[in-house]
Amino acid sequence: MFDAGKSTDDQRSSTVKEGRPAWDGLTSAEVRERTGTGLINSVPGTTSRSLWDIVRANVLTLFNAIVAGCFILLLVLDQWRDALFGFSALGNSLIGIVQEFRAKQSLDRLAILHAAKSRVIRDGRTQQIPAEVLVPDDVVLLSAGEQVTADVRLLDGGYVEADESFLTGESEPVPKHAGAVLLSGSLIMAGSGRAVVFRVGPDTFAYKLTAEVKRFSLVTSEIRSSLDKVLGVITWLLLPTAVLVTYAQVHNAGGWADAFSSGRWIPAAVGVVASIMSMIPLGLVLLTSVAFAVGGVRLAGHMVLVQELAAVEVLARVDVLCLDKTGTLSSGALTFDAVHDAGGPPAAGWRKALEWFGAKAESSSTARSIGDAFPAPQLLPEASSVPFTSARKWSSVTFPPGSGAAGTWVLGAPDFVLGQSPSGAHAHRLAAALASSGLRTLALAHMPGSMAASAKGSALPAEIVPVVLLTFREEIRKDAPQTLEYFRQQGVSLKIISGDDPRTVGVLARAVGLGAGAAYDARNLPADPLLLEETVENNHVFGSVTPSQKRDMVLALKRRGHTVAMTGDGVNDVLALKDADLGIAMDTASPATKAVARLVLLDGRFDRLPAVVAEGRRAISNIERVSMVFLSKTVYITVISLTFALLLWPFPFLPRQLSVLDGLTIGLPAFFLALQPGAQRYAPGFLRRSLAFSVPAGICAALCVLAVSTYARFAGQYSAGAAQSAAVITVALVASWILVTASRPLNWTKSLILAGMYAGLALLFTAPPVKDFFRLDWPPPDLLAASVTVAVAGSLVIQAIRFFQRRLTRRPADY
Numbered sequence: 001m002f003d004a005g006k007s008t009d010d011q012r013s014s015t016v017k018e019g020r021p022a023w024d025g026l027t028s029a030e031v032r033e034r035t036g037t038g039l040i041n042s043v044p045g046t047t048s049r050s051l052w053d054i055v056r057a058n059v060l061t062l063f064n065a066i067v068a069g070c071f072i073l074l075l076v077l078d079q080w081r082d083a084l085f086g087f088s089a090l091g092n093s094l095i096g097i098v099q100e101f102r103a104k105q106s107l108d109r110l111a112i113l114h115a116a117k118s119r120v121i122r123d124g125r126t127q128q129i130p131a132e133v134l135v136p137d138d139v140v141l142l143s144a145g146e147q148v149t150a151d152v153r154l155l156d157g158g159y160v161e162a163d164e165s166f167l168t169g170e171s172e173p174v175p176k177h178a179g180a181v182l183l184s185g186s187l188i189m190a191g192s193g194r195a196v197v198f199r200v201g202p203d204t205f206a207y208k209l210t211a212e213v214k215r216f217s218l219v220t221s222e223i224r225s226s227l228d229k230v231l232g233v234i235t236w237l238l239l240p241t242a243v244l245v246t247y248a249q250v251h252n253a254g255g256w257a258d259a260f261s262s263g264r265w266i267p268a269a270v271g272v273v274a275s276i277m278s279m280i281p282l283g284l285v286l287l288t289s290v291a292f293a294v295g296g297v298r299l300a301g302h303m304v305l306v307q308e309l310a311a312v313e314v315l316a317r318v319d320v321l322c323l324d325k326t327g328t329l330s331s332g333a334l335t336f337d338a339v340h341d342a343g344g345p346p347a348a349g350w351r352k353a354l355e356w357f358g359a360k361a362e363s364s365s366t367a368r369s370i371g372d373a374f375p376a377p378q379l380l381p382e383a384s385s386v387p388f389t390s391a392r393k394w395s396s397v398t399f400p401p402g403s404g405a406a407g408t409w410v411l412g413a414p415d416f417v418l419g420q421s422p423s424g425a426h427a428h429r430l431a432a433a434l435a436s437s438g439l440r441t442l443a444l445a446h447m448p449g450s451m452a453a454s455a456k457g458s459a460l461p462a463e464i465v466p467v468v469l470l471t472f473r474e475e476i477r478k479d480a481p482q483t484l485e486y487f488r489q490q491g492v493s494l495k496i497i498s499g500d501d502p503r504t505v506g507v508l509a510r511a512v513g514l515g516a517g518a519a520y521d522a523r524n525l526p527a528d529p530l531l532l533e534e535t536v537e538n539n540h541v542f543g544s545v546t547p548s549q550k551r552d553m554v555l556a557l558k559r560r561g562h563t564v565a566m567t568g569d570g571v572n573d574v575l576a577l578k579d580a581d582l583g584i585a586m587d588t589a590s591p592a593t594k595a596v597a598r599l600v601l602l603d604g605r606f607d608r609l610p611a612v613v614a615e616g617r618r619a620i621s622n623i624e625r626v627s628m629v630f631l632s633k634t635v636y637i638t639v640i641s642l643t644f645a646l647l648l649w650p651f652p653f654l655p656r657q658l659s660v661l662d663g664l665t666i667g668l669p670a671f672f673l674a675l676q677p678g679a680q681r682y683a684p685g686f687l688r689r690s691l692a693f694s695v696p697a698g699i700c701a702a703l704c705v706l707a708v709s710t711y712a713r714f715a716g717q718y719s720a721g722a723a724q725s726a727a728v729i730t731v732a733l734v735a736s737w738i739l740v741t742a743s744r745p746l747n748w749t750k751s752l753i754l755a756g757m758y759a760g761l762a763l764l765f766t767a768p769p770v771k772d773f774f775r776l777d778w779p780p781p782d783l784l785a786a787s788v789t790v791a792v793a794g795s796l797v798i799q800a801i802r803f804f805q806r807r808l809t810r811r812p813a814d815y
Contacts, residue, residue, distance in 0.1 A: 031135055040133055042133075042201055120139060120141070136198060138150075141194055151198055160189075163188075163575075173389075223620060226686050238279060275641040299312070302611050304601055304608055312619050314616065318581070320493045320557050322497050326569065330508065334368075344466040350446070352403075353444065356397050396409060410446075417443040417464070427469060439472065477606050484512055499543075520541065536553045551576045628693045644706075660774060664761055669743075705730050716780075
């Protein structure tokens with residue numbers, strides 16, 4: 001139980017105004033008074049990062065600090081021509097900031113469309129208002145499926161069951177009676193009542209406890225964790241590499257004393273900067289962020305709200321999709337069908353009882369459809385009631401003697417309502433026949449007197465008598481069969497998990513092309529975890545599933561190594577959505593369901609999901625291609641730095657030369673490639689596949705440069721400039737072929753990108769101003785021939801590496 005503490009708002013009395021009870025609500029004047037003093041429920045948005053967070057993430061990093069230090073050093077040494085990488089890094093950061101900020105704006109605009117609403121009593125009538133304009137002493141109406149958006153205290157006559165797992169980690173709903181405190185972030189799982197607000201905005205307990213963490217509990221991202229590992233290794237390699245390269249550069253300058261006396265320490269420092277800067281894959285992190293951000297913006301165009309950008313990647317990894325029937329495969333709109341005599345003794349007042357159940361329209365779509373069929377001119381006063389829960393699967397109301405409907409009325413799933421009734425055999429058979437025809441069926445039963453307290457949370461008493469059966473029709477989404485067929489073709493296993501009667505679920509499953517016969521009855525699910533895993537793995541359609549069973553089934557699939565997505569729209573889906581790798585809420589979902597989902601289909605179109613999956617695959621496929629190029633460069637620069645340092649040879653490149661090569665063979669092409677279409681199926685092992693290519697390819701490129709530098713050093717009297725130009729030609733040709741290899745299969749767009757790259761490389765050696773700036777020139781014919789020959793041989797080896805990498809990692813060829 002929470003100790004929410006006290007605040008100034010806590011000291012308010014339970015009446016808003018002298019002589020007026022709290023449950024009458026505030027007047028407009030009182031709301032204006034509180035709003036004018038700043039007492040509103042507005043808090044900083046948590047569906048996306050703030051502008052400052054975006055800037056900080058793109059600018060204030062360890063690698064950017066190293067870049068800035070090297071940049072300033074070269075400017076101080078008057079070597080500004082070799083400081084081009086600084087402008088490149090600044091451009092990277094600006095692109096990342098702009099792209100993420102644009103994504104933030106798009107996602108924030110969509111977030112407004114499904115921002116939390118609260119039902120309040122103001123000026124004596126019920127109103128629905130944005131949660132952010134709640135003020136202290138507002139009277140809020142709570143019912144199942146809603147999220148508490150401020151700290152409130154339950155008023156007399158209210159009872160709810162609240163999921164406080166956002167705040168405590170405890171997954172079981174907590175009963176809350178009159179006078180109990182409900183904290184912001186809690187989810188109402190069952191019951192209803194009125195509550196008075198006593199803390200709002202930043203003063204709420206949840207805001208103080210969770211701040212930014214509440215929404216940014218990150219999904220498991222293989223790309224993000226893999227890149228973190230790579231960047232960690234590079235960080236550890238930077239210092240020893242810098243020390244070795246520094247020693248080699250100073251040795252070639254004649255030692256420390258001669259280097260400082262002659263001024264040759266300046267080119268030595270430039271060589272050290274070149275090696276360090278080229279080891280850092282600055283653009284890789286940028287392009288990963290941009291790919292996720294662009295994915296989020298593209299999905300926003302499909303009316304899909306991404307509540308965490310890395311969820312775009314998880315889409316590509318999903319291999320099991322669990323679907324709730326109602327609101328997902330069906331439209332979620334129930335139409336009342338008919339009343340059927342259950343065969344029990346007649347009980348007066350059943351219409352009055354249905355009017356009472358139908359008046360609770362905010363509880364569920366079932367209650368709304370009952371209310372439409374049985375409108376209530378005047379409700380009977382209740383003596384007591386038991387709210388519906390997905391675990392109990394029934395609710396009840398007790399009317400006092402003399403009311404015209406005296407006794408206790410129970411409405412719920414036939415198997416649960418009629419389970420212990422000796423007079424329910426006929427009703428059971430009729431309910432089974434109706435459910436087998438695809439109709440959703442409810443049973444209304446009656447017993448004299450009030451229900452014993454012991455029965456309110458368990459089985460119903462045996463003396464309960466069936467009165468009538470109610471049937472409802474629900475419409476299958478027109479897009480459901482085609483969408484499900486798409487997932488089957490993509491190798492995604494489908495599971496329908498519903499709380500409805502297994503026979504009804506089975507009929508709907510057959511209508512969309514899944515299964516044959518009745519669904520598996522979840523009441524028979526084994527308790528043993530291993531047997532549960534096997535049962536869930538081998539069956540595809542389940543009925544009579546409780547919320548806790550939905551969660552257990554999702555966890556069982558995850559234990560089997562699956563990446564699980566769960567769609568849903570009801571409060572009974574909350575537990576499973578939270579524990580799935582990816583929770584997807586429909587537009588009709590309750591606020592509680594949307595709060596825990598990573599994706600929200602804002603227009604409720606089930607056929608959006610294929611585009612969602614394709615976007616995830618595009619992102620992860622392109623990031624994998626780009627990572628192979630960036631990591632290959634990191635490998636060959638690291639190997640070149642260490643090898644040349646151990647041989648005590650000068651580093652073979654200037655920073656400006658590596659900057660332009662990075663831009664032409666990696667940076668600019670990779671930026672466009674990261675945004676290319678791609679629907680390749682995901683296969684686990686992102687980092688393993690990337691390193692399986694980039695490590696041998698990088699070593700091959702380094703050996704090519706070493707071979708040409710060795711030839712230039714020992715096979716003829718070549719100038720340092722000629723040897724440097726030969727090394728640049730060699731690495732340019734090999735690096736460009738790495739890009740070509742990673743870009744396959746080629747299309748017109750990719751071909752134009754690659755053609756632009758080769759045109760830029762040709763310009764380096766043909767345009768006099770460019771040649772002079774980058775200190776490049778055509779080497780002597782024999783050295784040029786050696787460079788081209790070695791580069792061609794290296795490219796053939798890289799092609800072979802790619803061939804064997806696909807075979808070893810068991811990934812289908814791209815071409």
